[in-house]
Amino acid sequence: MYPHIFLPISVGGIELKNRVTMAPLYLGYASEGGRVSPLMIEHYRSIAGGGAAMVVVENATVDHPVGSGTRRALRADTDDNLQGLSELASVIKKEGAAACLQINHAGRFSIEQAPLAPSAIDTFGKMTRAMTIDDIQHVREKFVQAAQRVKRAGFDMVELHGGTGYLLSEFVSPRTNKREDAYGGSLENRVKFPLEVVRDVRAAVGDFPVGYRFLADEWLPDGLKPDESTLFARALSNAGVAYISVMGGTYESFFLPEVIARSKIEGYMADLARTVRMNVNVPVITAGRISSGKTAEDILERGKADLLGLARVLWADPEWPKKLEEGRESEIVHCDPACNDACMHLVMKGKPAFCMQWDKEKIKKYNEMFR
Secondary structure, eight states: OOTTTTOOEEETTEEESSSEEEOOOOOSOSOTTSOOOHHHHHHHHHHHHTTOSEEEEEEEESSTTTTOSSTTOOBOSOGGGHHHHHHHHHHHHHTTOEEEEEEEOOGGGSSSSSOEESSOOEETTEEOEEOOHHHHHHHHHHHHHHHHHHHHTTOSEEEEEEOTTOHHHHHHOTTTOOOOSTTSSSHHHHTHHHHHHHHHHHHHHTTSOEEEEEEEEOOSTTSOOHHHHHHHHHHHHHTTOSOEEEEEOOTTTTTSHHHHHHTTSTTTTHHHHHHHHTTOSSOEEEOSOOOSHHHHHHHHHTTSOSEEEESHHHHHOTTHHHHHHTTOGGGOOOOOGGGOSHHHHHHHTTOOOOOTTSOHHHHHHHHHHHO
16 A cells, blocks of 8 residues: 555665654653663664664763753763663664664753853853864764764664754854854855764764764754755765755744644655755655655655654554554554644653653553653
């Protein structure tokens, strides 16, 4: 019924059994201190067991606390967490999915009082500190060390987080990068730092695939737009990334009325992915409330993307792929936009997220595991 969704594909030399991936979704499930928790293990076990071909674990910091966006950010900056990461990778792979870990520096959205950023800029009442050349070198090395740790932990891939307005994308954005040195000004200069990170990480991990979470449009009047971001995407493709996972928006645009309205439409980021895909030679993942088989199949059939990145859709029902493949689409539990993003509001308050569509027993189980 959905032939394109269940076609295999090779990504960075890793064979994926279908086109469904778990897009990175921060839920606050790590333990205090950024360790892998039993709840996180259970969460990703259920996602991988539901039929997704690849699971991207979210937002592991490369440098705590300066690079962490929350106290419960998973940590990839210390060997103290290596055993937990190894267990997490093993659980995902045992359930039949490829395991990928996203690594990140939160930049101006860090929990620090004076977060690092390309330039000094006010961010929700906090003034950032413009990075020095030494800071840039330090963060680049932290990305390298974290990527090496991901490989040692047994994951199949690593993803660099260049989305959501975090540090890598802050350098690319004309809105947040006001530098006047070799890392600012022209687009060529603004993409220099993230391309250096890609270069150094790939050199350090060898044939280990390196994907990239990609901000195509900030959805802000003075922000990054596709006319520039697509040129950056082409540079990433030429630099050897394994895939580009396309998204739109940042924490400063997610709650704008027009963006909220757009986000309620199925596949609302697919056209961004298509624009990127026209400019690159690597697989492109699209996200954005792809909740029905019809929408998912249409995106792939029309060449808007090569893979589907499902986040809250799989969180609400991890068996979405399995039910679709088995002709049980009517049984899928769907994320309900009418809840007004209750899960995201829990996360914003520093609490673990639970889906309002789950049955009471599952919510009770997850609450108990969180304690």
